[in-house]
Amino acid sequence: MSISPAQGVFPVSQTATLRDMTIDDYDAVIALWQQTEYVNLNECDTRDGIDLYLRRNPGLCFVAETGNGIVGAVLCGHDGRRGFLRHLAVARDHRQSGVGKQLVNKVMDALHEQGIGKCNIFVDNGNKPGFSFWEYMGWGYLRRKFSHLANRDAPVHPLWGYTHT
Numbered sequence: 001m002s003i004s005p006a007q008g009v010f011p012v013s014q015t016a017t018l019r020d021m022t023i024d025d026y027d028a029v030i031a032l033w034q035q036t037e038y039v040n041l042n043e044c045d046t047r048d049g050i051d052l053y054l055r056r057n058p059g060l061c062f063v064a065e066t067g068n069g070i071v072g073a074v075l076c077g078h079d080g081r082r083g084f085l086r087h088l089a090v091a092r093d094h095r096q097s098g099v100g101k102q103l104v105n106k107v108m109d110a111l112h113e114q115g116i117g118k119c120n121i122f123v124d125n126g127n128k129p130g131f132s133f134w135e136y137m138g139w140g141y142l143r144r145k146f147s148h149l150a151n152r153d154a155p156v157h158p159l160w161g162y163t164h165t
């Protein structure tokens, strides 16, 4: 079925299109993330967790798909000040064809439409190709003086299927 951009589907290349992620995509997206290096899944990535995230952040999370299924995915949300982009992944056999870049650009356009200009990402310290990709895309360290802390001993919410790692 062909859907026009006006209906929310955007051509990426001859083989992939972008559209909003829905919870119906969960099984395919979680499989992609599980197969993707440096995508660190945690207690927020259960079906209920992603459902909550998608409902909290409408219009900011996308998949790229071909006739064979989902080949790319990204989550994004914002807190009214800054965006937070997470879990950007492109299937290995669809890399280097513009899918990752289009997903990032789509997220940034969607953030901009919601009045958010800046976006944060968390890159695994071991992910040298990831750093290289982001640098190529024009992203870089904002300030190195901050460290990433969280209340890591928070009690497990009933929504979550397993404890934080």
Ligand SMILES: CC(C)(COP(=O)(O)OP(=O)(O)OC[C@H]1O[C@@H](n2cnc3c(N)ncnc32)[C@H](O)[C@@H]1OP(=O)(O)O)[C@@H](O)C(=O)NCCC(=O)NCCS
Pocket: 036, 037, 038, 039, 087, 088, 089, 090, 091, 094, 095, 096, 097, 098, 099, 100, 101, 102, 121, 122, 123, 124, 127, 128, 129, 130, 132, 133, 136, 137
């Ligand atoms: C990083 C990732 C999303 C890139 O996806 P992709 O679809 O291959 O990227 P694109 O084809 O859209 O590349 C866009 C541009 O970046 C370049 N690029 C892609 N990967 C690159 C890399 N590792 N280093 C430098 N440049 C890179 C491409 O050559 C392309 O350049 P062009 O626009 O001049 O043609 C993909 O490699 C991936 O899923 N990696 C594993 C998960 C990961 O690291 N995610 C990011 C976590 S923060």
